[in-house]
Amino acid sequence: MGPRAWALLLVLCGTIFLEGIDVAMLAVAIPSIRSDLDLPTDTAAWVMSAYVLGYAGFTLLGGRAADLLGRRRMFLTWLTVFLAFSGLGGFATEGWTLIVARFATGVAAAFMTPAALSLITTSYEEGEQRNKALLVFAGTAAGGFSLGLVIGGLLTQLGWRWVFFAPVLLAGALLVAAVRLIPSEPHSKERTKGHTKERTKGHAKERTQQHTEEHAEGRPLKAPRRTEGFDILGAAAAAAAMLLAAYAVIRLEHGLDGWQLTAGAAAAAALLGTAFVAVERRTPTPLVRLGILRTGSVTRAGLGALLFVGAFFGFQFVLTLYLQELRGWSSLQTAIALVVLGCDAILAPTLTPRLVTRFGPARVIFGGFVLAIAAYGLFLPVGMDWSYAAMFPTLIIAGTAFALAYGPLTIAATDGVAESEQGLASGLLTTFTQFGSAIGISAVTAVYGLASSGAATGSDPESTLSAFRAALIVPVAMVTLGALLSSFGLRGQGRGRGRGKGRGQGRTKSTVGAAARGTVAGTSGAPVAGTSGALADAPANPTQQTVS
Numbered sequence: 001m002g003p004r005a006w007a008l009l010l011v012l013c014g015t016i017f018l019e020g021i022d023v024a025m026l027a028v029a030i031p032s033i034r035s036d037l038d039l040p041t042d043t044a045a046w047v048m049s050a051y052v053l054g055y056a057g058f059t060l061l062g063g064r065a066a067d068l069l070g071r072r073r074m075f076l077t078w079l080t081v082f083l084a085f086s087g088l089g090g091f092a093t094e095g096w097t098l099i100v101a102r103f104a105t106g107v108a109a110a111f112m113t114p115a116a117l118s119l120i121t122t123s124y125e126e127g128e129q130r131n132k133a134l135l136v137f138a139g140t141a142a143g144g145f146s147l148g149l150v151i152g153g154l155l156t157q158l159g160w161r162w163v164f165f166a167p168v169l170l171a172g173a174l175l176v177a178a179v180r181l182i183p184s185e186p187h188s189k190e191r192t193k194g195h196t197k198e199r200t201k202g203h204a205k206e207r208t209q210q211h212t213e214e215h216a217e218g219r220p221l222k223a224p225r226r227t228e229g230f231d232i233l234g235a236a237a238a239a240a241a242m243l244l245a246a247y248a249v250i251r252l253e254h255g256l257d258g259w260q261l262t263a264g265a266a267a268a269a270a271l272l273g274t275a276f277v278a279v280e281r282r283t284p285t286p287l288v289r290l291g292i293l294r295t296g297s298v299t300r301a302g303l304g305a306l307l308f309v310g311a312f313f314g315f316q317f318v319l320t321l322y323l324q325e326l327r328g329w330s331s332l333q334t335a336i337a338l339v340v341l342g343c344d345a346i347l348a349p350t351l352t353p354r355l356v357t358r359f360g361p362a363r364v365i366f367g368g369f370v371l372a373i374a375a376y377g378l379f380l381p382v383g384m385d386w387s388y389a390a391m392f393p394t395l396i397i398a399g400t401a402f403a404l405a406y407g408p409l410t411i412a413a414t415d416g417v418a419e420s421e422q423g424l425a426s427g428l429l430t431t432f433t434q435f436g437s438a439i440g441i442s443a444v445t446a447v448y449g450l451a452s453s454g455a456a457t458g459s460d461p462e463s464t465l466s467a468f469r470a471a472l473i474v475p476v477a478m479v480t481l482g483a484l485l486s487s488f489g490l491r492g493q494g495r496g497r498g499r500g501k502g503r504g505q506g507r508t509k510s511t512v513g514a515a516a517r518g519t520v521a522g523t524s525g526a527p528v529a530g531t532s533g534a535l536a537d538a539p540a541n542p543t544q545q546t547v548s
Helices: 003-037 041-069 071-090 095-123 128-158 162-181 188-202 204-210 212-217 232-254 259-282 290-294 296-326 331-347 351-359 361-379 388-414 419-452 461-490 496-514
Strands: none
Touching: 003 041, 003 071, 003 095, 003 128, 003 162, 003 296, 003 331, 041 071, 041 095, 041 232, 041 296, 041 419, 071 095, 071 162, 095 128, 128 162, 128 331, 232 259, 232 419, 259 290, 290 296, 290 419, 296 331, 296 361, 296 388, 296 419, 296 461, 331 388, 351 361, 351 388, 361 388, 361 461, 388 419, 419 461
16 A cells, blocks of 8 residues: 555544544543533443444444435535544533533544545555455554553543543544545535445345335436435434433432332333334335344344443443542552553454454353353452452453453354345444443442442441442343343354354454454444445446545
């Protein structure tokens, strides 16, 4: 690749790096934000959850928008939105302002990240050049989370508002560079014709039903309108259902006090979920072809990711509050302590592919869940004066468990899925992952609230510690359930090397590497998601412009 190609790749990778550090910095800064703005625990949880809920609700729509409205336009527009609302968060004086800013930032990421990835798959020639670009993209994402912990600790020492202002500076620099480096796209008519060919391949089943005669006779399909493919009603129903479900979970901390509101939120979430299914069945261009959920590996991997990632972020949320609010550690001390969780950035692209090749993804996933059970279980008896040495086994085992589980879950989520629906399967995995993050944080918050109700936790450290211990049961329960679920995947898996070399070896390194935590957290959602198959298919586009 030439200098311009590397410069473009640096800009596109900068966006996923931006997401990784954004999520990590906030994770370290949340106790300081809570203290400065006097936020209750449930509001602090919403500040963390709003981003991932916005991301989860609009990931699939974001990938479709990039294909239909133009990748360059979507990338520049939503990078600007990301910049604006991150800055708004820095000026927040109340919790609701932060929640709105984080939700909008998550929505921006849901549109920006698929556009960035599809720009890579259409700007670099298929083969060695594109593979190199994708691996750099994945590696940058993984490093963003680990580095973000340290940067977040340093910035919080200066003031938590810098955690929001720093991404503004980086996003601004990326925006200026992107305007100069990302090549202009064809006019709308030419892009629509090119997109028609891609959708003919990527959504063969749906298009066959709609254009049986044209397809049979080999005539070109009628060019779609600019809004074709936008299932906005489905996206809105899914996003609202996830928001209300998370709200219902976090409301559980109030117990029977105000149970009518909790029950109402849960019922509304169920109704909106039902409405989403009805919309997807009737719309000619659904976000999700519901039949894909009958593929056992897709549903099992999605639920597994929900439980695993939810447990991880729920544990991290409790751990951060424990270290800073109960133990009095500074944000920088906390950040340095948590860096060991980022060991998956090293293990995911090195150790995990070898294990998957030898044992197959199902066994490695199950091993990751078992390690997670051990990690969180070791932390249950946490004491008031535990040394870092006592905490270290939990942190290193949890990071290793993440390396073992998430990459193979990505493989399992696309295993047995038709090539034309690889992008959809990846997008579903990201949606499950982001929603799981929100549910995990909401659940630990609810249990903490129930355990501490009626106790003067602010002046009674032992009561606070007891509430933290109760909340830590949630991650243990989630990964235990996940281990039980993943055990069903062991039945159909062949033994030994034959299975690994047969189907998974060719894609193991790139898939597992792309699933390092940086890609999850902003993570952000694995960058393979929401691109309408860009990574899986990377179809040759007659309007494609490659760089060199």
